[in-house]
Amino acid sequence: MTQRTQEFYDTVIIGGGHNGLVCAGYLARAGLSVKVLERRHIVGGAAVTEEFHPGFSNSICSYVVSMLSPKVIADLELHRYGLELIERADGMISITPEGESLVAGAGKERDAQEIGRFSQKDIAAFEKFESDMEEMAAMFRQIAETRPPNMGGGMLELWNAMKLGNHLRKHTAQQHEKLIDIMGGSLGDYLDSRFESDILKGLYAGDGTTGNFVHPYSAGSAMNLLHHEFGNINGKSGKWWHAKGGMGGITQAMLKSAEAHGAKVETNAAVKEMIIDGDPADGSGTVKGVILEDGREIYATRIAANCTAHILFTKLMNVETLPESFGTRIKNFRYRSGTLRMNVALSELPQFTALKNVENATEELTRSIIICPSVKYLEQAYTDARMTGYAQRPFVSMNIPSLIDDSLAPAGKHVASLFCQHFNPELPDGKDWDDLKDEAAQAVIDTVTETAPNFRDAIIGMQVLTPKDLQREFSLTGGDIFHGCMHPDQIFSMRPAARFSDYRTPVKNLYLCGSGTHPGGGVSGIPGRLAAEEIMKDARVKKRKTQAA
Ligand SMILES: Cc1cc2nc3c(=O)[nH]c(=O)nc-3n(C[C@H](O)[C@H](O)[C@H](O)COP(=O)(O)OP(=O)(O)OC[C@H]3O[C@@H](n4cnc5c(N)ncnc54)[C@H](O)[C@@H]3O)c2cc1C
Structure with missing residues (x-):
């Protein structure tokens, strides 16, 4: 009743x-x-923190923060209500099954050393890529923070469109060309036109594939790269931060801020x-x-x-x-981001073969650790997911927040976030994600264990979120993270x-x-x-x- x-x-x-x-x-x-x-x-x-295994908590869905609007942080006084952002090491590290590694985005000198091991030509190309991304992110940022003009909406919308036109008018034709290239082009073509080494292309193709269930050579697939770059927390363009206590630290601050004003x-x-x-x-x-x-x-x-x-x-x-x-x-x-998300509780840190002779190996693990050795690898991952439901060798982005935040795991133990692509929300041949979940998780574990042989045995607990789980638990239609x-x-x-x-x-x-x-x-x-x-x-x-x- x-x-x-x-x-x-x-x-x-x-x-x-x-x-x-x-x-x-x-x-x-x-x-x-x-x-x-x-x-x-x-x-x-x-954007939550939850205990996924007794004694182990993590940001169980989203896990790093960059795009959070500085205006929102200031207007809602999020720091006053408990938000604390912890700086992570710059850039990403690519780890390959063949035992190679590449750090990129870690500063000019380090980038040159690292990239130069694979291609001298790519050193300058990467510098240009970084400056282009920063320039485009600045153009894009203002667009992102402004409500778009409403098509067919009369004089007011014409005025809004003119304001946007005025913003774009301040940029050169070359800048517009760059923006259109990345907004309309394919990820594969975009990276092929800039770099020659597979490992560098793979690293950024992986970045552009986050939540993007598309073939890397399909038109429009490059745009995701830019979408991930427009953040500007504490004046650091495109940098990704860790929220103290996990992503729940952000939303708990938002909750307190709203409640303090009567919501x-x-x-x-x-x-x-x-x-x-x-x-x-x-x-x-x-x-x-x-x-x-x-x-x-x-x-x-x-x-x-x-x-x-x-x-x-x-x-x-x-x-x-x-x-x-x-x-x-x-x-x-x-709605189809093609994402599988795992949270793992670890008895020890993964020991990557690629880092066995590296002096500060633990420090390297505070970056995003990417398994995506080439664009071809992603093509295969996408094709597998279309044909069989999921990538046999997926793109994996691993983050180990317990290295910089001791509130998440017991002392000496760790938690890792594994963000994985491609996992087709619409399974072929009438298959069901509840039946495929374990084998898909094994494909992820196999992929990581190939690069860090102790990984499988170090797992003491885990949570696996398939596209179906993301829909069921978090009301994300089609498991689409966006x-x-x-x-x-x-x-x-x-x-x-x-x-x-x-x-x-x-x-x-x-x-x-x-x-x-x-x-x-x-x-x-x-x-x-x-x-x-x-x-x-x-x-x-x-x-x-x-x-x-
Ligand atoms: C696995 C994963 C990883 C991600 N990684 C990152 C990352 O690292 N960094 C990043 O910036 N972004 C990341 N994202 C994307 C980002 O988290 C989301 O785009 C964003 O959090 C969505 O926020 P939202 O408030 O728009 O919607 P949501 O967070 O989806 O909130 C919608 C809310 O509505 C509620 N709801 C739905 N239906 C009803 C109903 N009928 N009645 C009442 N309530 C209802 C839901 O329970 C939910 O709480 C990730 C997302 C996922 C899923």
Whole structure:
């Protein structure tokens, strides 16, 4: 039986992922009454720290931070509410099964030494690559922090497009050419045109493949490289940091910041259905509230959804009631990052064959450790995943946060995050991820053990998250880590749909505030901030900061 309550808020937010919390934080600071409803037992969505094995905790989904907007950090006073960012060693280290290693992105001198072991020509090429990436990241950063113009949206949107045009006008034709090259080209072609050594190409192809289930020679696949570079924490462009206590350190600070300004946050509170008056198809649909799984009804003037657009429009309401073109777009929006995520508890550090004669081997392990020796390796990984479901030899990015954060594992023991590609969310031949999970995890363990022979025996506990687990546990549609592929046709003014890139939807007073909106996935807080700005405009409240009680 439905329970009736008197709960009413200015804004209800469906989902307490980091973007939902950021949105709540801004709205609460503006004086609006806000309620966040989170389905899980803990807020944070894909940015959480959890104990995955007795005594061992980790950032169980996202694991490093770079894209978190400095504006969000400052506006929501996240440091005041407990956020602590720990600097990691610069760059990445590639480890190959043949026992070779390459460090890149660790500073000019070190890069030259390392890259020169494989190609003298690549030393200068890499310097140029780094400076080009930094230049493009600076161009891209402002675009990422600004709400995109809404296609077909009248004079105001023309004005927004002109502002963007004015930003781009300040750059040279050469800079535009570079930007278009990386936004439209393929990862493989992009790297082939710059470098000659396989190991260097493989390292950056791996980086560009993170959450990107595409063939490395498919058009548009290079863009992911840039998406990972636009971060600028503490003025360090493209650098990745560790959040003290894991990624949950970020979202707990966001939670405290929002609550200190009056936001109410409830966990174990899954929304089952939207309450809508009128007909969305003819533009008269207006959202009034939500019905929870436990039967409660909560009403609000405005509702912002931090869940995926797929969940909002196809699970919490009837997609067929939406305007046809919008509904079709939502149904066809692609969700497939092709990711498998493992957390392992280790009795000892992996001893990589490639590092056996290296003096400061442990220090090298504080970087991202990448197993992706060439672009060809990735082509094979992708083909395997298309044909059989998963890569027999996957791309693996390993991070060992316990080396720089003693809050995660007992003394002398370690935790490692393994981020792995390619694992097809849509399995061929009627296979099920629950049946393939163990063998897929073994493929990852085999791959790492080939490079570090003690790895398998050092594992004392592990958590494996297949694409199906990511969907089931974290409500990530298709297991997509970004709330939808970051392909050229699904970004910017097309995210999630033309005419609706301004965080509004065809239903009046219903907004999207998660990674399915511009600028997309990653722990940036920007979708939450930009959505809050649009909500404040509609609610006619001014942005203001209030002191915590
Ligand atoms: C395995 C993995 C690794 C990643 N690695 C990194 C990384 O290292 N660095 C990085 O920057 N990014 C990384 N990402 C991407 C990044 O974590 C996400 O893009 C980002 O956290 C998404 O944030 P969000 O707030 O938009 O959505 P989410 O975090 O997905 O939050 C949405 C929330 O809505 C809730 N919800 C869904 N449906 C309902 C409902 N019906 N009722 C109530 N609540 C509901 C969910 O439980 C969830 O808490 C990774 C993601 C994954 C999955």
